[in-house]
Amino acid sequence: MAVKDYLRERFFPHMWCPGCGHGTVLNGLVHAIEKLGMSKNEIVMVSGIGCSSRISGYVDFHTMHTLHGRALAFATGIKLSKPELNVIVPMGDGDALAIGGNHFIHAARRNIAMTALVMNNRIYGMTGGQYSPLSGYGTIATTAPYTNIDQGFDVAALSMAAGATFVARTTVYHVHEVADLIQQAILHDGFSVVEVLSQCPTYFGRHNRLGGPVEMLQWFKDNTTRIGSKAAAENPELIQRGIFMQADKPEYCTEYDKIVEQAMAAAKA
Amino acid sequence: MAKRKLKEHHIQREWCKGCGICVAFCPKQVLEMDACDKAVAVRLEDCIACEMCALRCPDLAIRVDVEKA
Numbered sequence: 518m519a520v521k522d523y524l525r526e527r528f529f530p531h532m533w534c535p536g537c538g539h540g541t542v543l544n545g546l547v548h549a550i551e552k553l554g555m556s557k558n559e560i561v562m563v564s565g566i567g568c569s570s571r572i573s574g575y576v577d578f579h580t581m582h583t584l585h586g587r588a589l590a591f592a593t594g595i596k597l598s599k600p601e602l603n604v605i606v607p608m609g610d611g612d613a614l615a616i617g618g619n620h621f622i623h624a625a626r627r628n629i630a631m632t633a634l635v636m637n638n639r640i641y642g643m644t645g646g647q648y649s650p651l652s653g654y655g656t657i658a659t660t661a662p663y664t665n666i667d668q669g670f671d672v673a674a675l676s677m678a679a680g681a682t683f684v685a686r687t688t689v690y691h692v693h694e695v696a697d698l699i700q701q702a703i704l705h706d707g708f709s710v711v712e713v714l715s716q717c718p719t720y721f722g723r724h725n726r727l728g729g730p731v732e733m734l735q736w737f738k739d740n741t742t743r744i745g746s747k748a749a750a751e752n753p754e755l756i757q758r759g760i761f762m763q764a765d766k767p768e769y770c771t772e773y774d775k776i777v778e779q780a781m782a783a784a785k786a
Numbered sequence: 787m788a789k790r791k792l793k794e795h796h797i798q799r800e801w802c803k804g805c806g807i808c809v810a811f812c813p814k815q816v817l818e819m820d821a822c823d824k825a826v827a828v829r830l831e832d833c834i835a836c837e838m839c840a841l842r843c844p845d846l847a848i849r850v851d852v853e854k855a
Contacts, residue, residue, distance in 0.1 A: 521849075529801050530845060536805030540844030548841065692841040718805075730844070731810040 523547045523557065525577050532571060534642075536730025538689040538715030542607070542636050543572050545695030545713075553700055555603065562605045563592040565617060568643045568717075569609035569636035578605075586617030589624040592631055600770040603703055604631035610651040611641045614670055618650070625679035625708050629769035632702045632709045633681075635672055638717035646720030657724040672712040673761045682707035684762040688714040688737035691758060698760070706768050714741070714756070790835040793851040795827045801847035808839035808848060 524547065533539050550560065560578040564570035566585035573580040579602070583591045592606045613621050613635045621633070640658060641647040648658035653669035676684045683705040687694040695713055702709035716722060716733035727733050742748040744759035795816075804823035814832040817825050817839060825848070827833070833850075840848040 524846070530803065530847075533844065535803035535844075536807060537844055540846060541842055544841060544843065544846050547846075689842070689844075692838070696841075730805045730807055734807060734811070734842075 518551060518554075520547050520551050523550055523577055525575055528575055531575055533568060534717075534719045536716070536718045536733075537568070537642075538638060538713075538717070538730075538733075539569050539572065539636055541689040541692060542569075542634070542695065542713050542715055543575060545689075545692055546572075546605075546607075546634070546699055547576065548696040549699035549703065552696065553703060555703075559601070560603045560605060561592075561595055561599075562607065563588045563595065564607050565609075565612045566643075567609035567612045567641065569607055569638075569715075570612060572607045572636075586612050586615070587620060588612070589617060589620040589631075589633065593624060593627075593629055596629055596631055596770060597773065600630070600774075605634060605703065606631055607634040607636060609641075609649075610635060610637040610639060610672075611649040614650045614672070614675070622675070622679040625676055625681040625710070627769045628680055628682055628707045628766050630706050630708065632699070632705075632711065633676075634699065634702075635710060635712040636715050637672065637712055638715045638721055639669075640717050640721040640724075642717045642720050646717075646724060652721075656721075659720070659724070672710065676710040677762050680708070680766075681710045682762065682764045682766050683709035683760070685710070685760045686712040686714070686756075687758045688741055689716065690734045690737040691741075694758065701760070701763075705763070707764075707766060791853040792830065792833045792835040793853040794849075795830055795833060796849040796851070797825055797827065798847045798849075799824050801845045802843075803845050805844060807842050807844065811842060812839055 562573045563581045564573040565588035639652045646659035648661045648665045685698040702711045718730045741756045744757045802824045809817045816833045818828045835852045837850045840850045
């Protein structure tokens with residue numbers, strides 16, 4: 518199937534601002550699905566609220582647009598009732614880690630097979646540029662005009678500590694990596710987290726004087742490096758990209774089925 | 787590796803929001819913004835069909851067809 522066949526073209530042009538990185542994440546996602554050769558019927562996309570979560574409206578899979586931060590809870594219900602489906606949960610940084618922080622860590626802890634896609638633009642774009650748990654210390658936001666004094670989360674470290682079994686990070690500048698990591702995350706049997714650094718030129722870029730979308734993409738290029746590269750050893754300030762963790766642990770739905778079997782056997786005995 | 791050859795470069799003007807990402811990161815400077823702030827491919831003879839414009843386009847407005855060897 519061509520990439521376009523996975524889109525709901527009637528809703529284009531999409532509602533994201535000019536130069537918003539979320540469109541590039543959508544682009545990478547549909548390329549990943551196309552490379553996997555999946556049928557639209559084997560994929561469910563569950564999203565919450567925010568600019569990023571609007572992504573579910575543009576893809577022609579089974580989609581569900583749910584409550585702010587609760588996408589993973591809805592996705593858990595879907596996966597448990599139909600484990601044969603591939604569940605993808607795109608979330609913004611605030612959606613995933615502020616409002617949905619608890620759902621996020623517990624879904625990771627259970628190691629339920631789904632792909633959590635954290636589209637991290639470091640700000641709440643839809644509501645006007647408030648700081649998020651990923652804005653980071655020293656940044657400017659509508660609600661932090663004198664700089665933000667909150668420290669940011671490290672999504673990769675948090676996910677690993679919470680128990681996710683596939684953890685990766687990339688940026689929208691590195692588009693081949695976006696498609697490749699999403700592919701691997703979908704194929705992984707367990708809770709996968711892919712953090713994609715994305716630009717919000719409208720709020721984060723403007724408040725922090727980072728220039729337009731082109732300059733922000735250039736920033737991703739200049740300030741990130743592959744895990745374990747020479748540049749990373751020389752400059753610890755660089756953000757590392759790649760797969761941080763890929764482990765094999767019992768998957769939740771498989772384990773749940775075993776419990777059902779045991780209970781049925783016990784009831785018969 | 788066989789050299790990739792461009793078959794067709796297609797820009798859907800109604801979808802393009804004129805962010806300029808494709809123009810800035812094209813390795814061969816094939817693209818430019820026109821008077822309406824929409825991307826146009828002005829030097830197609832230089833295109834190496836790397837598809838980076840199509841992959842990076844946040845508006846999913848670019849499609850690059852590559853000739854099959």
